[in-house]
Amino acid sequence: MNKNSFFEAEKRKRKYKKPFELLHVSFTFKFLKPQLFLKDTFKHKGLRQQLVKVLIDKGIKDDAVLSAIGNIPRHLFMDSGFLDHAYQDKAFPIAADQTISQPYTVAFQTELLQVKKESKILEIGTGSGYQAAVLCELGAKVYSIERQQELFKKTSKFLPKLGYRPKKLIFGDGYKGLKEEAPFDGIIVTAGAPFVPKPLLSQLKVGGRLVIPVGDDVQVMTLFIRKGSKEFEKHEFGDFRFVPLLEDKN
Numbered sequence: 001m002n003k004n005s006f007f008e009a010e011k012r013k014r015k016y017k018k019p020f021e022l023l024h025v026s027f028t029f030k031f032l033k034p035q036l037f038l039k040d041t042f043k044h045k046g047l048r049q050q051l052v053k054v055l056i057d058k059g060i061k062d063d064a065v066l067s068a069i070g071n072i073p074r075h076l077f078m079d080s081g082f083l084d085h086a087y088q089d090k091a092f093p094i095a096a097d098q099t100i101s102q103p104y105t106v107a108f109q110t111e112l113l114q115v116k117k118e119s120k121i122l123e124i125g126t127g128s129g130y131q132a133a134v135l136c137e138l139g140a141k142v143y144s145i146e147r148q149q150e151l152f153k154k155t156s157k158f159l160p161k162l163g164y165r166p167k168k169l170i171f172g173d174g175y176k177g178l179k180e181e182a183p184f185d186g187i188i189v190t191a192g193a194p195f196v197p198k199p200l201l202s203q204l205k206v207g208g209r210l211v212i213p214v215g216d217d218v219q220v221m222t223l224f225i226r227k228g229s230k231e232f233e234k235h236e237f238g239d240f241r242f243v244p245l246l247e248d249k250n
């Protein structure tokens with residue numbers, strides 16, 4: 001290649017590089033913009049550690065569960081009006097008249113589930129995605145069903161932005177479970193169930209655990225452990241209050 005044709009070739013390259021460079025800049029802005037609002041500060045981290053202490057005082061013992069709660073920026077799962085309350089041990093409203101569960105309840109249910117790395121876990125009631133994030137932090141393969149389309153869409157977009165990647169988020173009716181992915185090591189229901197849906201029991205592995213609050217106005221936290229194809233052990237753990245598990249999609 002002589003000197004002139006070398007310069008010609010370089011010029012051509014530069015000409016084609018420009019539009020790509022512009023494209024790159026605009027992509028970067030598109031991806032960065034929402035991230036600007038996903039801020040986690042030292043103040044939030046400090047408040048989170050205080051919350052972890054509160055949970056220890058209330059009897060939560062599982063270190064992996066406590067450190068998951070210590071890691072997850074709960075304030076980012078809430079509507080901006082409630083930001084200052086994010087690290088109180090309380091439930092708060094989210095979209096579609098639903099709630100993000102109280103951290104103690106999340107910790108208590110997760111502890112009962114005994115999640116191990118790579119456990120296959122089904123959650124009923126994705127809601128804000130906070131419980132799903134706790135399960136992801138524990139290394140579980142997470143499947144989660146939500147019946148409210150608005151929440152399903154919002155949370156499906158939001159979780160990956162924080163780096164949480166459940167195996168599948170499903171818009172559907174949790175009463176039916178998720179037959180095509182069964183059996184599960186654990187199933188966790190995060191809404192108050194008036195009765196125990198049969199499909200959830202039958203989609204457990206032998207040795208698997210179903211954690212479900214059962215009741216109408218007040219729910220009894222209930223753990224079923226599958227002992228054989230038709231044998232289940234049942235344990236009860238006192239009263240909790242959840243929004244109701246409703247049938248069908250919305």
Ligand code: SAH
Nearest residue numbers: 100125127128130131146147174190245246
């Ligand atoms: N795990 C959620 C808690 C959300 S509250 C969190 O961490 O934020 C309970 C959720 O269960 C609500 O979002 C509600 O819409 C959902 N839900 C109620 N009945 C359901 C059903 N049959 N199937 C799937 N989701 C259901």
